[in-house]
Amino acid sequence: MKRFFRELVYDIKEPGIHIWILPLVSLAFIMTTYIIQKALDSNLTQNILTLPLLELLIPSMGGYGALMLMQGILDTEGGELAFSYPRTYLYWGLIRHFRFFGLYTLLIAVVCKAVTCIMRIDFAPVFYLTLAQSFAVMAVSFLGVTLSKKVSTGLIILVAFVGIQITIGWEFDAFNRIYLINGEVPTSGQIAPVVLNSLVIGFFGWGIGQAWLRP
Numbered sequence: 001m002k003r004f005f006r007e008l009v010y011d012i013k014e015p016g017i018h019i020w021i022l023p024l025v026s027l028a029f030i031m032t033t034y035i036i037q038k039a040l041d042s043n044l045t046q047n048i049l050t051l052p053l054l055e056l057l058i059p060s061m062g063g064y065g066a067l068m069l070m071q072g073i074l075d076t077e078g079g080e081l082a083f084s085y086p087r088t089y090l091y092w093g094l095i096r097h098f099r100f101f102g103l104y105t106l107l108i109a110v111v112c113k114a115v116t117c118i119m120r121i122d123f124a125p126v127f128y129l130t131l132a133q134s135f136a137v138m139a140v141s142f143l144g145v146t147l148s149k150k151v152s153t154g155l156i157i158l159v160a161f162v163g164i165q166i167t168i169g170w171e172f173d174a175f176n177r178i179y180l181i182n183g184e185v186p187t188s189g190q191i192a193p194v195v196l197n198s199l200v201i202g203f204f205g206w207g208i209g210q211a212w213l214r215p
Helices: 002-013 017-041 050-074 079-084 089-119 123-148 151-171 188-212
Strands: none
Touching: 002 089, 017 050, 017 089, 050 079, 050 089, 050 123, 050 151, 079 089, 089 123, 089 188, 123 151, 123 188
């Protein structure tokens, strides 16, 4: 157990400021939500801004974190030496990323709890939707960086994956697999297909990315 936490701490510290951006941006988002909600409450206007922003921001930050987790071993001079350590490829890939995903789940829970309390809406549907979306986006980021061996290319793939769904997917449902972007609390009927699609995308991305992981 001590080794587990020691490795987790290293994974968090190694990317430096790139990882610490995640909680800082999350805090700024929560504060912005509070300001928007307080302003709209005085006008008795429904807040339709926060939930779409939540869908876009939190999963995308998770994808960015997944990229930065791979930077030290795939996109840094000398990083390939990590593969000479007595560790399996599975450790450098899925084990580290699922461990990070577990930690990121806690951040998702905190953000969703704060947002739903501020907006006075149900926590569970917002949390489940955001968690499923993050699972898919982080898997796509992992696949992008392992295929290209470059964080910059992985970032382009991340932006393209999110961007296509919220632009072209706005007009053509076939291009939008995991986003709702309607400003309303998701229903169970809306969450179910998103969770299914996210699992398919996630397992595909994590699986192919792990198979492709090489120094």
